[in-house]
Amino acid sequence: MASPAAVKKVLVPITAGSEPVEAFVPIAVLRRAGADVTVAAAGAGAGADLRVHAMYGVTVVADASVADCADASYDLVALPGGVPGAENLGGCAALESIVRRQALGGGLYAAICAAPPLALARWGLLNGVKATAHPAFVDKFPAEVAAVDANVVVDGRVVTGRGPAPAMEFALALVEHLYGKDKVDEIAKSMMVRYEPGYAFKELNPVQWQCSGTPKVLIPVANGSEEVEVLVTVDVLRRANADVVVASVEGGAKVVVARHGTRIVADALLDAAVAAGQQFDLVIVPGGMPGAKTLAGTEALVALLKAHAAAGRAYGAIGAATAEVLEPHGLLEGKKATTCAAMVDPSECGSRVVVDGNLATSSSPGTAMEFALAVVEKLLGPEAAREVAEALLFV
Structure with missing residues (x-):
């Protein structure tokens, strides 16, 4: 042998x-x-x-x-x-x-x-x-x-x-x-790696995302979250000068161990970030397992996502988070979405990034940069997104 x-x-x-x-x-x-x-x-x-x-x-x-x-x-x-x-x-x-x-x-x-x-x-x-x-x-x-x-x-x-x-x-x-x-x-x-430069996204039911001044974005993380989806999104949004808060849902621990072992130091604990009374323009839920399941069971996060959906404020998910976090809590009702796992909307399974009204979803780690740039465009406009894409050499 x-x-x-x-x-x-x-x-x-x-x-x-x-x-x-x-x-x-x-x-x-x-x-x-x-x-x-x-x-x-x-x-x-x-x-x-x-x-x-x-x-x-x-x-x-x-x-x-x-x-x-x-x-x-x-x-x-x-x-x-x-x-x-x-x-x-x-x-x-x-x-x-x-x-x-x-x-x-x-x-x-x-x-x-x-x-x-x-x-x-x-x-x-x-x-x-x-x-x-x-x-x-x-x-x-x-x-x-x-x-x-x-x-x-x-x-x-x-x-x-x-x-x-x-x-x-x-x-x-x-x-x-x-x-x-x-x-x-x-x-x-x-x-779902794509070697060609440039980004595009499928948009349905276009609406103007609510954002006054500097966009405020919350990205919750847990042990097992997909680090590519987290860190690429953070990198792109902060290049666009968004105010991004990475918030841990792991009790009192600000250091989370991502899916492939990267130890990310969160900016805050989720409870503290939510309790501070700050209103976010966008909440993005990363995928990765078992992180997505942990996020799905975090009451404060689910409540915040439901509040966003009800108020018409923007929210989004990447990879497994669409199926594991949004779908079980009714946050995809009446929406088109894409995900990498247990396709909740088979009609969109070939789409890399889908924006339906105030909801943005993406398929996998390999689509994270496209997703983040689509979000920048919705928050700040196509010129801002193109400027960031050029800095990334993604044109």
Whole structure:
């Protein structure tokens, strides 16, 4: 009997100012593939506080510090971008030592957005290599690097990516290196990945969403919530300058462990956020199991969603949350919606994003960016949505 294949070990360093989409989409995708991913805080000493404040107000708890990982061996080391995150990674001597050892040993290493020029090229690890980067940072490549205008570039044992929107494509390129094309196809199908840039949504019964001034958005989270759906939505909405509150429903715990192990630090506890009397313009319920079931059983959240529906204020759900949270509580009555599980409306099963009046729904983690941009358009208009899409390189 053949012995099982060894688990692939991956290191993803993060630091202050890392870009959430570029960090946590690859982390979630690689964990879906079966990789043992260590999220390591760069700049933190061994045994230090592992909370990391990424871009757009996203705070997570890393698994270890980069210093803790100095002597370990990895099948892949992948660096996210972000500003000043990429520069901070480039200035981390302990991380440089790890990646340099990876390169010298013929191991796989990767970076996305600003990290190829500000970290890998800074260390001389892209000399003679074809690579890509965010258009705003391509001119930071030294002459020794052959810059390529592409979403993802694979040159031997080096993989580079352009930016947030191509982060899924970048992540799947890493999966292909580690596990092969069949695994990529399996994950892409389950996540409903679409490689083409640009977003669109199906709209029925158009209404003007209520929003005066800065949009106030509530995103409740629980243990088991799908981190891609949470963090992509938060990233996009905060890029649009929305006031987003990520609220934990897990008793007194503000740190929730998402479906694929990301430890997200919520901004508030749901009871406190609701009790504060703040009126939200939009409530978005993420999917992921068992998180969606927990959210469905949270009385304060259900009451808030029902109040929104009754008052004509906007609410929405992604993935399993449509079927697990909205449908059982009558929040889809008379509405068209899409979801990834137990299709509550088979007529919309092929739709990636559906907006019906004051309700927005989306299918899966692979549609989260399209969903978030549709929400931005409904709250702030198409020009605002296009501006954010351009910043994401999703055009």
